[in-house]
Amino acid sequence: MNDNDFQLIKEAFMLSFNDNETQLVEELYLSLQIFLLLFLLNLSFPFFAETNFPAMKGFSVFFGIYLGFKVIIFSKNIYLGEEREEEQPSKLLSVVDGVFVGVLIYIQKQNNINLNDFFYVYVIIQSIRYHTSKSILFSLVASVMHIIIVFKGDSTNIFNIEVIISISLYFLVNFVIGFALRQINMLQNERHYYYNELIKKNGELQLLATTDYLTSLNNHQSFYFYFDSLKKHAGKIQSPMSLTLIDIDDFKKINDTYGHLVGDEILKELARVLKKNIRKCDFAARYGGEEFAIILPNTDLDSAIRLSERMRTAVENHIFKVDDINIKVTISLGTDTLIPVDFHKNHYDFIKKVDELLYDAKASGKNRVQHPRVAV
Numbered sequence: 001m002n003d004n005d006f007q008l009i010k011e012a013f014m015l016s017f018n019d020n021e022t023q024l025v026e027e028l029y030l031s032l033q034i035f036l037l038l039f040l041l042n043l044s045f046p047f048f049a050e051t052n053f054p055a056m057k058g059f060s061v062f063f064g065i066y067l068g069f070k071v072i073i074f075s076k077n078i079y080l081g082e083e084r085e086e087e088q089p090s091k092l093l094s095v096v097d098g099v100f101v102g103v104l105i106y107i108q109k110q111n112n113i114n115l116n117d118f119f120y121v122y123v124i125i126q127s128i129r130y131h132t133s134k135s136i137l138f139s140l141v142a143s144v145m146h147i148i149i150v151f152k153g154d155s156t157n158i159f160n161i162e163v164i165i166s167i168s169l170y171f172l173v174n175f176v177i178g179f180a181l182r183q184i185n186m187l188q189n190e191r192h193y194y195y196n197e198l199i200k201k202n203g204e205l206q207l208l209a210t211t212d213y214l215t216s217l218n219n220h221q222s223f224y225f226y227f228d229s230l231k232k233h234a235g236k237i238q239s240p241m242s243l244t245l246i247d248i249d250d251f252k253k254i255n256d257t258y259g260h261l262v263g264d265e266i267l268k269e270l271a272r273v274l275k276k277n278i279r280k281c282d283f284a285a286r287y288g289g290e291e292f293a294i295i296l297p298n299t300d301l302d303s304a305i306r307l308s309e310r311m312r313t314a315v316e317n318h319i320f321k322v323d324d325i326n327i328k329v330t331i332s333l334g335t336d337t338l339i340p341v342d343f344h345k346n347h348y349d350f351i352k353k354v355d356e357l358l359y360d361a362k363a364s365g366k367n368r369v370q371h372p373r374v375a376v
Contacts, residue, residue, distance in 0.1 A: 029125055030074055033097075037067055040104075055107045063100055094126055095141055102145030109149065119146060123170050127177035139174040143167040214264060215271035218285035223293050226283050227347060230297055235343040242296040242304035243351065244335040245358045246274070246311070249366040251290040254327065265322045266329060270315065277314045278307065291358075301337040301371065308335045308369045316367065330367035334358030 040060045070093060101122045119142040126138035146166055210222035218226070227243070234241045248254075248270065255263040267290065274284055274292060283295040294311070296304050312333055320327045334357030338350050361370035 025129055026074060029129065030070065032125070033067055033070070037064055059103060059107055063104075066096070066100065091130070091137070094129070094138060098122055098126075098138060098141035098145060101142075102149060105145075106149045119166070119170060120173060123173050124177060127174045128181065136171070136174060136178075139170040142170045146170075212286040215268055215286050217271050217275075217292070218283065220285065220288055223283075223285035223287060223295070226285075227295055227351075230283075230295060231338070231343060231347055234297065234338075235340065238340045239298045240300050240337050240339050242299040242301065242335060242337040243354050244294040244296065244304060244308045244311070244333055245287065245351075245354050246292040246294070246331050246333050247358055247362060248290040249330045249332055249362070254329075258322070258325065258327065262322045262325075262327070266320055266327065269318075269320055269322075270329065270331075273314055273318050274311055277311045282307075299337070301335075301373075304335045304337055305369060305371050305373075308333045308371075312367065312369055332358060332361040332366050333369045334361055335369060335371050 037060070040056065040063065073093075101118050105118055123139055123142050130138070146163065210218060210225075212219040230241055248266070251263065251266075254266060267286075271284070271286070271292070274294070278284060278294055279296075281297050283297075285293045285295075287293040294307075296307060299307070312331055315329060315331045318329070320329045334354050336350070336354045336357060338347075342350070357370040357372070361368050364370065
């Protein structure tokens with residue numbers, strides 16, 4: 001697993017968390033509005049009595065149409081996966097919600113029913129939905145609607161102590177809830193940060209544990225882990241898998257002649273050459289010292305031989321240049337295929353068999369591919 005994989009995990013986690021939190025709040029808000037509509041419809045169109053609230057009837061009808069429009073938008077955004085291009089339409093609808101609350105309170109006040117506390121409910125809900133400085137907008141909407149209602153009732157007594165206290169409370173409630181939610185959001189972000197850092201550090205540790213520090217190939221431990229995993233998978237799908245073991249010819253001579261630092265550069269360059277000449281599905285590892293291993297998934301013996309020969313030829317034709325010195329490098333390879341009927345056998349026996357083929361190649365003159373069809 002590389003850094004990109006961990007970045008994708010982190011982004012997926014963050015998006016999932018934020019989407020779920022937003023969806024829950026929006027569903028709750030919409031449910032409250034639907035409940036309010038049902039309550040108003042019951043007042044406006046009672047089943048067992050006549051009503052004398054024509055204004056309430058008209059309001060209920062318009063509010064029902066508006067709420068239906070909101071339900072459609074919500075369904076498209078949340079359940080049908082259609083994302084909004086910008087946030088402004090949502091804030092516009094929230095302002096319209098405030099206007100509807102104001103109209104409802106005004107109508108009910110005409111019927112001697114005081115529902116001014118609905119403004120507090122409106123401000124609280126909007127503060128929860130938009131716990132940023134922009135949520136002050138909704139305190140302003142509530143204040144303006146409150147003043148209009150008072151003005152309609154008594155234009156000479158707009159700024160009495162009751163109005164001033166109510167407006168002050170709108171902003172105070174918004175500030176307190178907004179501040180509290182911002183602090184909670186800050187703690188959540190901090191928690192996400194440390195969680196993501198933990199994932200990143202675990203990824204780095206895993207990379208260190210499974211990667212050879214010199215060649216950046218997979219190491220000996222990850223080779224056995226992947227081999228065992230692939231063997232189980234190949235057994236399930238009844239597909240052959242092949243293994244090629246590689247050894248640098250006369251590597252000790254290179255170290256003795258040019259030094260171990262040059263030998264290290266040869267190992268790194270050879271790793272790059274091998275990576276260029278294998279498939280994306282193949283697994284390359286430094287098996288130990290100057291030995292390398294290539295695991296070939298879904299590969300029969302003929303294909304394994306061709307791939308091994310391609311690697312051998314590529315190394316033979318490659319110019320290994322270290323400190324302006326051209327060094328001739330060749331490799332010997334042993335390759336064999338594990339077929340489905342043999343998957344029940346111990347894989348160490350198979351690896352040992354390929355290792356013996358590798359040493360047969362070295363004993364037969366080096367710079368060659370040894371496989372079961374070739375006699376020593």
